[in-house]
Amino acid sequence: MFKTLFGRNPASSSHSNNHSARLRALEGSASADKAAAMLIGPAALMQLSHDEARIVVSYMRPHRIDQGTIFIREGDVDKTDFMLLVLHGEVTVETIVVSRSEPITLTVLGPGRVIGEMGLLDGEPRAASCTATTDVHGAILTRGGLAQLLDDDPRTAAKLMMAISLRLAVRLRESTDKLKMYTQLTQAMQQEINQPTVQ
Numbered sequence: 001m002f003k004t005l006f007g008r009n010p011a012s013s014s015h016s017n018n019h020s021a022r023l024r025a026l027e028g029s030a031s032a033d034k035a036a037a038m039l040i041g042p043a044a045l046m047q048l049s050h051d052e053a054r055i056v057v058s059y060m061r062p063h064r065i066d067q068g069t070i071f072i073r074e075g076d077v078d079k080t081d082f083m084l085l086v087l088h089g090e091v092t093v094e095t096i097v098v099s100r101s102e103p104i105t106l107t108v109l110g111p112g113r114v115i116g117e118m119g120l121l122d123g124e125p126r127a128a129s130c131t132a133t134t135d136v137h138g139a140i141l142t143r144g145g146l147a148q149l150l151d152d153d154p155r156t157a158a159k160l161m162m163a164i165s166l167r168l169a170v171r172l173r174e175s176t177d178k179l180k181m182y183t184q185l186t187q188a189m190q191q192e193i194n195q196p197t198v199q
Contacts, residue, residue, distance in 0.1 A: 019152040022058035031087075032057050035139050038112040039085055045114065045163035048156075055156045059149045060085070060139040065132040072116055072130040080119035080126060081143040083164075086111050089136035095128045108133065117164045120146065 026032040036053035040046050065071050074095055090110050094103035115130055150157040
């Protein structure tokens, strides 16, 4: 059932770079419509239209991850060429940078969330580890799929990359705000430590 998540497997259309053939493969697929709706939801890339999201989905492939599987490892430089749209299930995102020994949970992501989009664009080492908290069903867009989309439909590919860039910009601003708050807190604590104690 999961292998035919998007109707007639769009991957079978990859021999033909025909853009409309990919879309025809999705016709009548409720799961492709659901994936497109999730892709443009508030938790993902809402700058895309529904039609554009369906085009992007036609370049994605279904992917299942068993519960307990670490499918992205922090620091990994080999498997950086994909992003995952979670359709069903939950993923725990962790890092060891903070404690250097035990992983710290950063967040838990569920349906409609996009994971790994930075690696899709820049191919740099993974910034955190992702573990399937439950069985996860998702849709993967590889860098090869993105390159094919760029060839076939540059306008939609540009909108996709702009949507990803905006999403990353929001996360960067949130991180900057947290860093400012941390700096202020550190300074306040240092001032308190430096105050002479009253005997």
